[in-house]
Amino acid sequence: MNLWGIDLGGTKIECAVLDSTRNLEVVARMRLPTESVKGYQHILSQIKRLIEMVSEQVGEGPTKVGFATPGVLEPDSQLMKNSNTICLNGMPLKKDLQEILDVPVQLANDANCFALAEALMGAGREHHTAEVVFGVIMGTGVGGGLVVNNKIISGHHGIGGEWGHNILEENGEPCYCGKAGCVEQVISGPALERFYERESGEKVTLKVIMDRFHEGKDEYAKATMERLLEYYGRAISTLINVIDPGLIVIGGGVGNVDLLYTAGYDRIRKYIFNKGVVTTPIMKPKLGDSAGVFGAALL
Structure with a gap:
């Protein structure tokens, strides 16, 4: 049986097909640009086009499809929310996808899909006794996904695992979510770069900051890494105190x-x-940027 997954990103849409009878071997992978500036209906048409292209390559179409999405489907209203691909917000994405593809679909936040894939196919294979796995995303934004006994815990509001929008720094930077000092506004990549710029007056990338830190001559780079470590320790400890996972990726x-x-x-x-x-x-992830699309297929 083939498992079909779509990773719906802001810049690309990727499809992967896994063979469940052959140790989740990858049967096919293909990408198309999202072109989200063209709007919601265009994204739907790109998804349908991609499914058709992969179906032709595989020799058969899907019987159901899992989707890793930016944002989450609100359980009560069945409308999308919290997506940085703005045109998805407020839209009945699951309903519309099922209509255009004519198969059942399952949606999960991309961080949840990351956590599921790493639990089943990635780092979790080295720690197979871990009943609770938490997948952390620390990049442009900060998010998370919670997997318990190989199942995503979406939660009552569909926001299970969203540790990035808890207040970490009192009177910190304002966040797009409406609060200030969220985890995302303290230890994301852009937040660390902004801190360095405020301290030094120079705008550089996180990679440059790290290089300067390792050279040992830049006090501002040292202060930035100190900030990262201290607030990371606080944020992760809270996570452990609440759910005590057997593995964090x-x-x-x-x-x-x-x-x-x-x-x-x-x-x-x-x-x-x-x-x-x-x-x-x-641990660091084992699947690289494949985790989202593999997690979608595993839904």
Whole structure:
């Protein structure tokens, strides 16, 4: 049986087909540009076009399709919300997809799909006894997904795992969500770059900041990494205190900062409700940018 997944991104739409009878072997993968500036109906037509192209390649169409989406489908209204692809918000995406594709579809937030794929196909294979897996996204934004016993926990409002919009810094930067000082406005890549610019007067990328930190001569780079580690420790410790996962996987560009996996543990120990003992495996992802589309297929 083939499992079909679509990763609906802001710039690209990717389809993957996995063979469930052959250890989730990849049967086909294909991408099209999202072209979201052309609007909601155009995105739907691009999805249908991609499905048709992959169906031709595979030799058969899907019987159902999983979708990794930016934002989430509101359980009560069945309308999309919290999507940075703005034209999706307020739209009945699941209903419309089922109509144009004429098959059942399942939607989940892209962070949830990341967590599911890593739990079943990625880092989770090294920690197969972990009943609770939390997937962290630390990149342009900050998000998360929660998987318990190989099942996504979407939650009552559809926002399960959304740790990026809890207040981390009192009187911090305003966030698009309406609050200020959210995790996303403190330890995302752009937030760290803004902090460095405020301190140094120079606008550079996070990679440059990291390079300067490792050179050991830039006090502003050191202050930026100190800020990252301290607030990362606070944010992750809260996560552990609430759900105590057996595995945490960190995706996104900020997740490439190696200090998170070494000195980061020391900061978590400061705040964890466990007498300073932290044994939670915290890992980089194994699937790279494939996690979203694989997770969608696994839905």
